[in-house]
Amino acid sequence: MQSGAPEETATGEAAGREVTRQRVVEAAIGLLEREGREAVTTRAVAAAAGLQPPAIYRLFGDKEGLLDAVAEHGFHAFLATKHGAPEPEDPVEGLRAGWDLAVEFAVDNPALYALMYGEPSRAASAAFRTGMRMLKERVHRLALGGWLRVDEDLAVQIIHATARGAALTWLSLPEEARNPALLSILRDAMTNAVTDPEPAVRDTGPAGAARALRAALPEQTVLSGAERRLLREWLDRLS
Missing domain, CATH: 1.10.357 (Tetracycline Repressor; domain 2)
Structure with a gap:
């Protein structure tokens, strides 16, 4: 039991740190939406999250790190709307x-x-x-x-x-x-x-694509006659 205690403590600390990060990100988003980007200062975000300003630096490195985390949260929220849409x-x-x-x-x-x-x-x-x-x-x-x-x-x-x-x-x-x-x-x-x-292409898959390309083949002039005949043979096999 004792050998596992440090691991349990580390896991608990990591989980607590993540909860705090999320609280800070949500506080920053609230300030961003209500008052604009200029209002998102480390001091204001810390106050909104109920923390001291140094905690922001420990969690995110600097203000840009915090903004990166806010943007990442936004991208995840946008992905959630994509997954939920029929x-x-x-x-x-x-x-x-x-x-x-x-x-x-x-x-x-x-x-x-x-x-x-x-x-x-x-x-x-x-x-x-x-x-x-x-x-x-x-x-x-x-x-x-x-x-x-x-x-x-x-x-x-x-x-x-x-x-x-x-x-x-x-x-x-x-x-x-x-x-x-x-x-x-x-x-x-x-x-x-x-x-x-x-x-x-009316039919999905290589056969339909081959038929569509074969139909258009006589109209193009990029290929030589021998190349067109060879391509037509390949398309016939695919279709």
Whole structure:
């Protein structure tokens, strides 16, 4: 029993430290949303969390470390909304719904969103990378269905940039100047830039893709005649 006591003590201390970190992060978010980023000082956050200022430095290193933790909390909260949202059967509708979800999170959490996405350095967040991986998976499903108008990497960049730009632009406007049509028009522009009105591949999988490519093959001039014949043979096998 005695040999395990130090381990139990260390575990208890780690758990207590994590609870305190979470309390500080929540206090910082409260100040951020109520009074803006300038109000998030180590002294003010410590007071709101019921701690002395040196505790902030022990837990987060410095103010930037605290802000990084707040941003990470925001990314995790955003991921939770993604996991909780139902996935439409139509992949294009799923793309539009995911874009709307990102913008709605910004509208509901303006100061937190500005902290998360207003600085490129926040992209190092593990939760941010998880969100981008989910976006890439969504885009890959569109590609498999023959919906993409551009390549997958460019599609990911367009989707992310338009949602982020739309949200930050919306938040920068005075409330009386915020026209909901701005967001719907930008979402439609993103959809039109990334996807085709009808899928190029009717059947998912390599066979459907091979048939679609084979149908378009005679119209292209990049390949030589011998290359086209060889590619056609390969596509025939796949389809």
